[in-house]
Amino acid sequence: MKKIALLIFSILLISITTTAQELTCADFKIGQFYIPETKEMAKYTIVSNDSISEYTPERDSIIKKYIVIREENTQIEWINEIGSGNPEYEKIEWIDDCTYRLTYDSSKYELDEGKKWINENNGIIVSKIKIEHNCLFYTATITTNEGKKISQDGIICKN
Template sequence: IYKHVVHNMRKTKLLHITLSLIGLSSCAQDLTCADFKIGQFYIPETKEMAKYTIVENDSISEMIPERDSSIKKYIVIREKDTQIEWKNGIANGKPEYEILEWIDDCTYRLTYDSSKSELSEDKKWINENKGIVVSETKIEDNCLYYKATMTTNEGQTISQDGIICKE
């Protein structure tokens, strides 16, 4: 009888654990674009981020600029309409202050905030060309994949694929 009771207890315990795990996984929420509007995130340095696609008139070219190998990831602290970017960690070096203008739930225009810091020539040029439009391409696990696109005043389109993940 003892063996039978112990065996049934094990079955009951295993069934309870299995049902608990099923319950947890069914309660796990899929992330949406709204989950990436406010909070702390990181942008890992990836191969995709190293490549820019440039479309001008009828030609398409790729540009792979030299990257700073000391940067492993960017930390992003995002409020609804602003974000601060740090290289390799909060309070590490000078932050980038950025303004987000939401176009829809999954798309925003990014420009640099000249009221918070002096802008480099590159950042001034981005602002003069109406900023960078960032659009979600997919959400997988805790990461949002995006395409960042800028159309210059001369009609050139520059785009880059990227990823931002919840901490």
């Protein structure tokens, strides 16, 4: 009887430890994710020379989240749900396991002036702040050709 109880306890312990594994940056390279629209995403920090300022543009209240379908070196973003509106196609260049450069893929669709400007300024560098539960907290930074740094904090979560 003690052997059966010990066996059941061992199986339970193994199943708990295997399902409670911590996510790593590698878990965010391929798959389907969502980026919730948050207050943090509404604020940009701008560092220029010796000054720091913040900018909060008006956000579209229709947007609740972004759906991201990511392969290792590409991703497609949809607003609110897959198939709604026009997707954005992006290229990913991995710098290390937790940092990548994001640019817009002009071969997939015509870029607006903002996306062209991002590409002309070497894209957006996305780097991990921390991982909690099923979400990766990040900072996205663009350094302009003039040396100005514009950054935004965000969250991407695994479905």
